């Protein structure tokens with residue numbers, strides 16, 4: 128009788144918040160309860176996996192060497208948390224890169240540039256047998272992020288996973304009932320060969336949704352199943368962990384109400400499909416108000432094998448009570464696709480600076496080109512990771528763009544100014560999704576649009592720069608000292624040089640981005656660390672020693 132009453136009470140609850148309060152562990156019953164963070168080890172090692180029915184060795188992450196997975200474990204914490212992620216390199220497979228480095232995509236790293244991850248910009252790669260403690264705070268961000276290797280094209284070999292910073296319970300005003308690990312949807316491309324032996328810009332073999340999928344000509348491998356209960360509302364966190372393709376994402380029979388873009392809440396926008404580019408994220412509310420059944424979830428790539436024959440590019444939305452069977456639903460024509468110019472932030476609407484084209488404090492045009500020799504240039508310079516990370520160059524006293532390497536690829540930006548970047552589209556490999564570290568930016572002109580919106584443009588951290596004729600324009604304020612890379616998130620293009628670095632507020636980097644003392648390249652504990660501004664260290668030799676302990680010397 129008691130249990131019956133308990134069940135009745137549970138079923139009558141109007142809202143089931145999966146993350147009601149601290150501590151961080153969610154209640155049992157989610158699809159996965161393997162989330163880690165804000166303090167955890169993250170072991171990087173090799174394992175043979177078969178996510179689409181084809182066996183291959185991969186570069187994977189796990190809380191331990193025995194829990195490696197694709198995607199990697201969800202890293203989770205609350206806004207305000209101090210993250211201490213100790214990345215331990217146990218890679219052994221010589222067909223792929225054995226060193227590594229992790230970027231926490233979308234996290235601003237204010238005051239902790241050394242934890243940002245891009246090799247050659249903020250650190251050298253972590254070598255096999257060593258570890259590196261990523262020690263950073265997330266004081267003012269809540270939303271959907273992800274993490275991935277930022278060493279050449281290593282994340283294409285598997286090192287990618289979701290990162291969620293939750294709002295505190297008291298902040299919540301949810302338009303949804305469920306938000307837990309079962310509502311994270313990763314979509315990405317998958318390759319049957321190791322990235323270092325593939326063509327410079329290879330074609331993916333399959334699309335994986337939540338780490339499962341099928342390839343053309345392959346077996347009917349298990350597809351991801353997303354379970355829902357009728358008449359509940361779900362906050363799905365859609366994360367593109369793609370190396371290359373963008374995907375048109377949709378769920379048969381259902382609309383999606385977008386409420387968050389790249390970690391920033393937006394005015395709710397109802398759509399029937401979302402074209403999501405590499406590195407982008409969308410939270411959308413799905414009301415499971417259709418008849419109990421199975422429905423196809425679709426992610427159609429722009430390159431590689433498109434369509435849905437044999438269950439490729441697909442996963443399954445399964446209502447509780449539906450048969451254990453593949454859906455028989457079909458896709459209606461899209462009449463309400465997501466259009467970027469229809470997205471607006473929920474708060475802090477306006478773009479910074481004077482509301483006129485070219486009227487920011489600093490205006491920079493970035494011309495992307497692809498040369499016959501097979502490399503990309505930005506304003507005629509190709510980015511190759513320097514042997515001395517830009518962060519160490521700055522801490523060592525380099526002050527001007529002319530002094531900073533790689534030559535022609537580093538732009539110095541003054542502090543507390545409004546920056547406008549315009550980036551014409553249409554170069555080879557279009558459309559390029561451009562990502563800026565250290566900031567979110569206002570997209571005052573989107574791909575496919577010729578109008579400028581300074582009033583309430585979407586803020587995000589990856590933007591598609593579109594086709595010939597486009598001139599995507601973004602604005603941000605230089606309130607975060609550090610060297611921040613801007614690059615194409617098609618990983619193959621980044622490797623071919625499609626990057627620049629903004630050295631922001633150069634004079635303040637050494638004092639505002641102190642390197643944590645007590646860290647060593649073989650750090651194995653995850654305690655909080657004392658910090659001393661590097662400017663307090665007067666001896667250049669001592670600075671060099673400190674930098675060496677942080678893997679910051681020669682890459």
Ligand SMILES: [Cu+2]
Pocket residue numbers: 556558559560615616617620621625
């Ligand atoms: Cu690109």
